[in-house]
Amino acid sequence: MGTKTQIAALPGWYSLDGEPHLIGSRCIACRSYYFPKRTTACRNPACGSDTLEAVSLSRTGKLWSFTDACYQPPEPFLAPDPFVPFAIAAVELEHERMVVLGQVVSGVDVGQLRLGMTMELVVEPLFADEATESLVWKWRPV
Amino acid sequence: MSAREIAILGVGMHPWGKWGRNFVEYGLVAARAALADAGIDWRKIQFVSGAATIRCGYPGYVAGATFAQALGWQGAQVNTSYAACASGSQALAAARSKILSGECEVALVIGADTTPKGFLAPQKGERPDDPDWVRFRLGITNPAYFGLYARRRMGLYGDTQEDFARVKVKNADHGFSNPNARYRKRFSMEDVAASAMVANPLRLMDICATSDGAAALIVSSLDFARRHGRGDAVRIAAISTVTPTFASEVLEMPDLATDSAVAAAAHRFRAALPRKAYEEAGIGPEDVHVAEVYDLSTALELDWYEDLQFCARGDAAGLLRAGVTRLGGRLPVNASGGLACFGEAVPAQALAQVCELAWQLRGTAGARQVEGAKVGITANQGLFGHGSSVIVKK
Ligand SMILES: [Zn+2]
Numbered sequence: 001m002g003t004k005t006q007i008a009a010l011p012g013w014y015s016l017d018g019e020p021h022l023i024g025s026r027c028i029a030c031r032s033y034y035f036p037k038r039t040t041a042c043r044n045p046a047c048g049s050d051t052l053e054a055v056s057l058s059r060t061g062k063l064w065s066f067t068d069a070c071y072q073p074p075e076p077f078l079a080p081d082p083f084v085p086f087a088i089a090a091v092e093l094e095h096e097r098m099v100v101l102g103q104v105v106s107g108v109d110v111g112q113l114r115l116g117m118t119m120e121l122v123v124e125p126l127f128a129d130e131a132t133e134s135l136v137w138k139w140r141p142v
Numbered sequence: 143m144s145a146r147e148i149a150i151l152g153v154g155m156h157p158w159g160k161w162g163r164n165f166v167e168y169g170l171v172a173a174r175a176a177l178a179d180a181g182i183d184w185r186k187i188q189f190v191s192g193a194a195t196i197r198c199g200y201p202g203y204v205a206g207a208t209f210a211q212a213l214g215w216q217g218a219q220v221n222t223s224y225a226a227c228a229s230g231s232q233a234l235a236a237a238r239s240k241i242l243s244g245e246c247e248v249a250l251v252i253g254a255d256t257t258p259k260g261f262l263a264p265q266k267g268e269r270p271d272d273p274d275w276v277r278f279r280l281g282i283t284n285p286a287y288f289g290l291y292a293r294r295r296m297g298l299y300g301d302t303q304e305d306f307a308r309v310k311v312k313n314a315d316h317g318f319s320n321p322n323a324r325y326r327k328r329f330s331m332e333d334v335a336a337s338a339m340v341a342n343p344l345r346l347m348d349i350c351a352t353s354d355g356a357a358a359l360i361v362s363s364l365d366f367a368r369r370h371g372r373g374d375a376v377r378i379a380a381i382s383t384v385t386p387t388f389a390s391e392v393l394e395m396p397d398l399a400t401d402s403a404v405a406a407a408a409h410r411f412r413a414a415l416p417r418k419a420y421e422e423a424g425i426g427p428e429d430v431h432v433a434e435v436y437d438l439s440t441a442l443e444l445d446w447y448e449d450l451q452f453c454a455r456g457d458a459a460g461l462l463r464a465g466v467t468r469l470g471g472r473l474p475v476n477a478s479g480g481l482a483c484f485g486e487a488v489p490a491q492a493l494a495q496v497c498e499l500a501w502q503l504r505g506t507a508g509a510r511q512v513e514g515a516k517v518g519i520t521a522n523q524g525l526f527g528h529g530s531s532v533i534v535k536k
Pocket residue numbers: 027028029030031032042043044047048049
């Protein structure tokens with residue numbers, strides 16, 4: 001298990017370091033944030049700036065809402081066999097004034113979640129084959 | 143205001159179901175029913191406004207022409223609209239523009255679909271630049287978004303799973319006698335509670351299916367209606383198809399994040415749709431007698447009560463529990479049975495909502511008739527900033 005190569009399932013969307021964070025972008029003119037990141041064209045209709053910079057988004061936020069996937073989703077989801085239901089969280093980042101979706105870490109079900117609780121960003125395997133583990137961002141209750 | 147109105151001369155549908163036939167067959171049935179209802183010869187139709195289906199190949203992309211050919215080329219103008227779940231309303235808006243500008247007097251508006259089995263999933267291939275593909279890779283399906291909205295209602299307003307089940311039981315009662323509904327079966331609270339959990343807190347019976355079906359309208363100028371002895375026809379008083387306004391308050395399908403509200407106030411898209419319709423018709427929610435809303439899930443129907451301003455934010459379950467929105471109540475919602483009884487046939491669904499309002503306002507809805515209904519409103523939301531709200535009045 002521990003000898004597998006770890007790679008990002010979505011390269012460039014998040015860092016894989018000890019304190020992982022999502023990589024979004026911020027408009028240099030109006031300061032609006034975006035995730036996934038944009039390289040041009042701020043979407044604020046009052047702005048119109050074409051210059052956006054890559055930024056790390058906050059690693060923690062408040063749980064806006066949550067649900068779960070009780071049935072195996074269709075492709076392109078890569079399901080472990082057998083399929084294990086997982087929880088899904090929408091987390092509100094206070095500084096960025098935005099809500100970001102993601103899976104909840106394995107082992108945490110909806111019974112352990114409640115609106116408004118603090119959630120932290122981690123990376124965990126989304127799927128694995130014999131040689132590699134593909135990591136993705138997930139939310140974990142603090 | 144009346145200068146902006148058009149008449150509904152005829153309505154027709156092909157029953158919803160999982161029939162597995164070509165969508166053109168369903169459309170023909172609906173078109174012929176609408177023409178017969180209007181008493182208009184097909185060759186008199188000057189404009190065919192089709193709602194596209196994206197799952198039925200090229201004929202679906204050019205649905206307007208496909209139906210014009212199927213009915214027999216007769217030299218009408220033609221157009222096809224695509225706007226996800228609001229495609230039917232966009233096609234209706236196109237017909238209204240042509241009529242109000244004087245480019246035509248009478249038009250056929252039509253949508254039909256044949257749907258695949260199972261989850262709606264994106265096209266094949268590796269497309270990490272497409273957020274819709276990415277959310278499926280993460281296993282976040284449409285019901286997950288419905289689950290998020292439902293859970294938020296429970297957390298903020300104290301709604302319960304029993305409230306959501308109550309919506310299903312109500313709509314199943316309403317649709318029981320509707321010959322165009324796919325599911326005509328009454329359900330109890332226990333039936334809903336016993337169905338499998340799909341996206342907590344929503345169960346299988348809280349979430350609508352996808353269906354085959356078709357709906358068609360014959361619409362005309364008021365002058366044309368009068369000349370044909372139909373000066374009393376029900377009228378379309380408003381068609382709202384506005385986009386969202388930056389920034390977003392609600393996480394919308396298929397997005398992975400909202401637009402940041404750092405630089406601009408957050409807006410609620412669903413609420414913007416009927417607001418524009420009320421403005422256009424010069425009426426308010428207090429004037430509405432019957433509503434057809436897009437209950438993709440039971441909990442979403444409750445969101446719509448608030449977005450339609452039938453009650454204050456958070457009070458929708460109270461309205462439901464008091465029986466206000468059931469047949470016999472002050473403001474019945476989804477008298478047709480709604481998506482709960484129909485399942486979604488995307489390009490036909492927004493038109494089906496208008497068909498139901500036409501029957502209700504004519505007083506010909508039979509066992510599901512809302513007594514004395516004179517003003518009705520539809521509400522519908524789809525992907526990618528599309529949605530609609532249509533006001534029909536007597
Ligand atoms: Zn900007």
